[in-house]
Amino acid sequence: MSFESDLINNYDCRHVVVVRWNAGDRSTLVPSPRTIVSFIESVGYKLGNKDRIGYSPTPRHTEQFIILPMTSIEEAKRISADSEKKGFGINSTTIHMNTLIGTNGIRLKDGVDFMKISQEHFNNSEILDLLVITIRLELPERLEIIENGFNLIKRGLSELIENAKCEMFGSFTSKVRRTGFSDIDINVDSVTQPGDRQLNPRHLKQVSAYPKCLVDHPLTKAELTEYPKEETIKLLYRCFIENDVFKNKFEIKYVPARTPLLVFKTISADGLNVSYDVSICNQSGVDKANLLDEFVMKDKSVHNKMKNAMLFVVHWARSNKLLPGAYSDEKLETRTNLNSYIFNQLIIHFVQATADKILVHPQARFGARVDEYNFDTLFTDHTKFLSEFFKYYASFDFSTKAIYGKQAMLKTTMINVHGAKMSPLMMMDPMDCTHNISGNVTEEAVKLLNGLIRNTLFILKQKNFKVNFLLETNQVALSMMTGRESTISVTTKMVEGREVHYMSVQLPMVIETSEDLMLLLTRILRFDVSPNYQGPSSFDLFNTGGVIFCAQAKSWIGRRNKKRQLRSARSDLTPLQLDVMCSDTYQYQDEVVAELRIAMADLKKIKMRFAYIEMLKGQVSDVRDAMHYLMDQFVFNNLDELKKNGGIQSISSIPSADTILPPS
Structure with missing residues (x-):
């Protein structure tokens, strides 16, 4: 293998199988995970270390799985093959098994579930190492098939191109980017030998009229250089597509592109998926692949962390x-x-x-x-x-x-x-x-x-x-957003024969004072103190009567294009500055969106703070959306910068968007 064999041996999981079944069928008694493990052992399959059996961490989900180590790679292959050919079941529940590392490397879903049962045992650095090792594992039989396929294609090209030189490049040959499912990139050129006689190239139309002439008179270096690459690839394609040996081994197609390709895809009964992408005189492609490898290898960090980052x-x-x-x-x-x-x-x-x-x-x-x-x-x-x-x-x-x-x-x-x-x-x-x-x-x-x-x-x-x-x-x-959204509860009471809606909003801890909430309401949501407000001239949300606000712009929706315009005008703005200035760009509507009374509970001994809202006019849904945006998007997304800058009041030092945008 082309990667760290010691590391692979320590974490080799090619002897592991993934067991899957559907637990959602209510018409039958669905077996428990431990019943399935006992069943597998009872019918003659040899389990490995039982302490390393991993069960799905979400037992209530319909799709269930077990990560099951066997005693050897051979035993893992045996039970997987039997599952495919014979099938397994308990009661009416079908149980499917496959090796964790298949013919094309690890399956994406299997990789996700394997990491789920591993996450409690490792820190993030170790999980990343384990994931990268797993996606780089490949089976020996795949390597054998790749080598045989490459040699066959190489022989075929050598018969059609004089002094053909076939060079593998790309991720498969890379020491730092190869995975268990890397495709094979092949660059073909013609190498002239000292003293070789250089003949004038044949006319392209002459060769195109009868491509099989290449069998007796292969393409020369001059022809390979002079003919358009797409025409050369087409000539080779027409030769290979009529060759029974290649037709039985590969699906062959011509891919027109900036770099035209002749693609050989392995035909395999066991689902092996190997693609050989052949290009002509493609030194630039080789250079691009080498550049990626060199970028990784020039990282001088401990354990070359860029390798895992890229993968x-x-x-x-x-x-x-x-x-x-x-x-x-x-x-x-x-x-x-x-x-x-x-x-x-x-x-x-x-x-x-x-x-x-x-x-x-x-x-x-x-x-x-x-x-x-x-x-x-x-x-x-x-x-x-x-x-x-x-x-x-x-x-x-x-x-x-x-x-x-x-x-x-x-x-x-x-x-x-x-x-x-x-x-x-x-x-x-x-x-x-x-x-x-x-x-x-x-x-x-x-x-x-x-x-x-x-x-x-x-x-x-x-x-x-x-x-x-x-x-x-x-x-x-x-899932995280559903569980993390600010607690916003709405109640309705009958007051003097009419329905009045009340809302309580749990505030993030970064909102510490009445002044903090006031700044967010007026600068970010663009709420204005209502002309109907008759309280103290010094606005204080801790006042039991609160403050009455008018919302005359829905500054919580349609922000993306406005932020894009700001970013074009000033590329140096931080995310917090962008968000604040974005609110500045909203114009007041003639019609009031909502009128509401807001008060803030001054409970210094209680960690959780709440804002209380009484709806005086407008739709509850609009105000609820506004509060969700303010707490769950604006505050949460900018939390690090707010804390770094000293809290909510740092917003007041951000200049208005009018200072950077041209007048409309």
Whole structure:
């Protein structure tokens, strides 16, 4: 194997199987997890260390699982094969088993569940190590099939190209990026020998009319260089597609692209999915792959933390359905056109922006293209890296900005200067500044990415954060939000023959005084003291009569475009400054949205603080939405910056949006 064998041996889980069943069938007696384990042992299968059996941490869920160690890899394969061929069941409950590490590496869902039962035993650094080790594991038979397939393709190409040289590159050959499901990238060139006679190339139309002529008269170095690459790939495709040996071994297709590909996909009865992507004279592709490896290896931190960081971010994208998985049931319902190279380049840009230094020099020779840097110095640990990475891209304006090396530049500049293709996500290839590597990424994909970034950042802010939570970002974030939302209760009373609605709102601890809440209501929600208010001229929410407010702008909805406009005008604004100034941009409506009386309980001896609201006019739903935004989004998302700056009152020092936006 091409990675750390000692580490792999210590945490090898190729002898582990995943047992799954549906516990939602109420028409039969569903067996308990321990009954299933006893059944497996009773029918002759040898279990490994029973102390390491992992049970689903959510026993009430319909989909149940067990992580079950067997005595050996062979025993794990035996029970999985029997499950596939014979089937297992108790009563009417079907039980399915498969090896944790399959022919195409670990399945995405199995990886999520394996981490769930591991999270209580490891800290975040150890969980990340375990996850990365697991996704890099591969079965020996896969390696054997890959080697045989490569040798066959190499022989076939050698018959069609004179002095053919086939070179593997990409993640499969990488010591730092290879996983258990890496595809095989192959670059083909023709190597001239000293004294070789160089013949004039044949006319392309002549060869295209009868591609089989290449069997007797292979493509020469001159022809390989002179013919358009897409035409050369088409010629090779037409030869291979008529060869019975290759037709029986592979699905073969021609993929037109900036770098045209001839793709050989293994045909396997056991579901093995290996793709060989053949390109012609593709030194730039080799250089791009080498650049990624060099960037990882130039990190001088303890244990080279950048390696795990890159592998994790790509796996995060795969687990959250931004990238497809290796198994047939892990394909995307809607293509995003994102790829691992794009995510690696997002990381490289972010690291350079954080270091405030150009680290990558694409035109330099191999080995000198990346300056040394230290992950520990920049980020300390992986949790800090992930927090800063997702925080950076949460505030990145993908609609107007393009990524170009260390710089974030206006898209219009890249189009006008470099002739780049406009796209929802715009990122220039460091090896070719005219190529937008994300040119085909869909607008829907960018929306999905933005949503996942925000939810990931939300999870990272939780005290009980575990790194494996990010493998199910949207589901975990939704669960956390449901359990964390401020307690807002609404009651209704009859007063003088009419219904009056009252609301109590639990306040976050950072809101300490009447002045704090007053500032949030007036600056962030744009509430104004009502002309109907007849209380003291010095507004005090601790006053038993409270203060009457008018809401004349729904400043809690439609904020994204306004923030984008502010960010375009001032790219140096912090997230807190953006949020505060965004509220400034809302114009008052002629019609009052709501009128309400608000008081704050002055209970200094009680930790929990509440605001009490009496609805005088308007819809309860509007005011409830406003309070949810204020407490659960504005305060929560900016909590770190508020605490760092001295509390809620630091908002008052933020200038108005009028100072940076042109008059409308």
